[in-house]
Every structure is written in C-alpha cells, then in structure tokens.
Amino acid sequence: MRRMNDPAWLDQQYNPRLSVTDFAAHLGKWAAASAHTRERAPCVLDLRYGDEAGQTLDLFPATAPAAPPGATAPVMVFLHGGYWRALDKSDLSFVAPSFTAEGALVVVPNYPLAPKASVEQITLSVARALEWTWRHAAEHGGDPSRIVVAGHSVGGHLAAMMLCCRWKQIADDLPAQLVQGALAISGLYDLEPLRHAPFVQDLGLTPALVKRLSPAFFPRPKGKLMALAGALESEEFRRQNQLIRDVWGPTAVPVCETIADADHFSILRELADPSARLHALARQLLGLR
Numbered sequence: 001m002r003r004m005n006d007p008a009w010l011d012q013q014y015n016p017r018l019s020v021t022d023f024a025a026h027l028g029k030w031a032a033a034s035a036h037t038r039e040r041a042p043c044v045l046d047l048r049y050g051d052e053a054g055q056t057l058d059l060f061p062a063t064a065p066a067a068p069p070g071a072t073a074p075v076m077v078f079l080h081g082g083y084w085r086a087l088d089k090s091d092l093s094f095v096a097p098s099f100t101a102e103g104a105l106v107v108v109p110n111y112p113l114a115p116k117a118s119v120e121q122i123t124l125s126v127a128r129a130l131e132w133t134w135r136h137a138a139e140h141g142g143d144p145s146r147i148v149v150a151g152h153s154v155g156g157h158l159a160a161m162m163l164c165c166r167w168k169q170i171a172d173d174l175p176a177q178l179v180q181g182a183l184a185i186s187g188l189y190d191l192e193p194l195r196h197a198p199f200v201q202d203l204g205l206t207p208a209l210v211k212r213l214s215p216a217f218f219p220r221p222k223g224k225l226m227a228l229a230g231a232l233e234s235e236e237f238r239r240q241n242q243l244i245r246d247v248w249g250p251t252a253v254p255v256c257e258t259i260a261d262a263d264h265f266s267i268l269r270e271l272a273d274p275s276a277r278l279h280a281l282a283r284q285l286l287g288l289r
Contacts, residue, residue, distance in 0.1 A: 026265035034093035049132035081153025156187020230262030
C-alpha cells in the first residue's frame with residue numbers, strides 16, 4: 001500500500017542504499033571494472049559537449065566490424081544514475097565492452113549534478129549530450145540515424161525524457177526523432193513521490209516541476225521504450241516500472257518486465273552480460289544480430 005504521507009516509508013522505498021545492504025560492494029565492483037575497461041579498451045575520454053562543469057563524455061568505438069560490411073555502427077548512449085546528485089561516467093565504463101564487441105559505438109556522458117544544477121538543467125544538459133552525439137557520431141564510426149539511449153535509475157528517467165524530447169526546440173537542424181528507442185532500467189517516471197521523500201529534499205521539486213519532469217504525464221512518444229526493473233527492488237520501483245506501460249500503452253512500451261533475482265544495483269550485471277535477457281533487449285534496440 002502506498003503511504004505518501006509517511007516520510008520514512010518513502011525513503012525506504014526510493015533510496016536503494018537503505019534497502020540493498022551491500023550497495024557499496026556493487027559500486028566498488030563497478031568502479032574497478034570500469035577502470036579496467038578504460039585501461040584495456042579503445043576509448044576517447046573527457047570529450048566536451050558543453051562549456052559547463054560536468055558536460056563531458058567518454059566514447060567507446062565499436063571493436064567489431066559493422067554488418068553489412070561498410071556500414072556504420074549503431075550508437076548506445078548510456079546515462080548513469082545517482083539521483084541526479086552522485087556517480088560519474090567513470091563508474092559506468094564497464095557497460096561498454098560487451099556492446100562494442102558486438103559492433104556498437106557506446107557513449108557515456110556526465111552531466112552537472114544537483115543541487116548545484118536543477119533536475120531541469122540536468123535534463124537539458126543530457127539533451128545537449130545527445131545533440132553532440134548526433135553531430136559527431138560519424139567521426140567515430142557511428143550512425144547518427146541509429147541512436148538509442150539507455151539509463152539506470154534516474155538515468156532511466158532521463159532516457160525516457162530523451163525519448164520525449166522536442167529536438168527542434170534544441171536546434172532547428174536536429175531530426176524530430178533523434179532517439180530511435182530507449183531502455184530504462186529501474187527508472188522513475190512520476191516524480192511526485194520524490195517531492196515528499198526526505199532524502200531528496202535538496203532537489204527542490206515543486207508540483208509544477210513534477211509535472212514538467214515526469215514522463216508519465218507526457219503524451220506517448222513515437223519511439224519505443226523498454227522498461228525493466230529488478231524483482232528484488234522495492235514495491236515503488238516495481239510500480240513505477242509498470243506505471244509507464246500503463247500510461248503509454250504497449251505500443252510505446254512493448255517490453256515491461258522484472259528481472260528475476262536482481263535488485264537495484266545487481267541488475268546492471270544483466271546489461272553487461274551478453275547471455276542475459278537485459279543485454280539481449282539492448283541489442284534488439286540497437287539492431288544488432
């Protein structure tokens with residue numbers, strides 16, 4: 001049962017660091033695997049997509065030839081989580097190698113962090129990272145007409161926002177549908193509960209901001225969203241996952257699933273594992289065989 005007037009319940013539901021006791025071990029493994037990736041894999045680090053603090057990205061070119069021969073690589077832009085306030089692109093490099101080995105170009109952006117930046121400013125910054133990717137993907141072997149976005153936790157929220165972005169308002173020459181599809185892992189689509197959760201009061205969410213920044217309140221997009229959460233996640237994270245399917249419908253959200261034996265942090269192993277269902281869905285979005 002939802003208890004929107006119970007601050008302690010909201011924190012327990014929405015702060016995974018309270019519900020996943022070994023979250024620090026997960027973060028440590030991500031950082032170690034990501035450092036190993038940057039040491040061993042071809043990459044271009046800290047490219048600027050804007051002049052503000054945090055507006056840099058890392059790029060991991062495809063290491064397998066595109067199919068058919070001579071074709072350019074599909075592009076996956078991966079957005080990290082951290083409640084808009086924490087983590088760094090360097091923590092998530094580990095998601096790239098299994099996709100680059102299959103012929104995709106992977107881009108992992110940073111964005112300015114709250115509370116210095118608002119959620120609205122962060123969302124616009126991510127749109128600028130996608131704009132940069134569209135303009136420069138071909139320089140790194142990528143196909144700007146085959147960009148998909150994936151994200152974890154609030155990165156899932158941002159991925160859904162990018163699917164709904166009005167790109168012509170970002171720049172006149174951008175395509176109306178710059179993002180071809182999105183994969184949201186443990187995403188958040190209705191920010192109203194967070195407006196009442198004590199642990200994120202520094203975000204400054206208001207009713208007006210919640211309305212502007214909640215994908216669940218938007219018209220269904222033309223692109224496809226795949227929404228997944230872990231079966232071991234909180235009731236509210238699983239409800240949010242189902243919510244976006246309920247409001248956008250199965251045409252816009254053809255996949256809405258829970259991943260067995262996965263919590264809010266362990267679920268990312270499923271994205272990096274070529275044998276896992278989550279990885280297979282990302283491959284499907286990218287059009288990889």
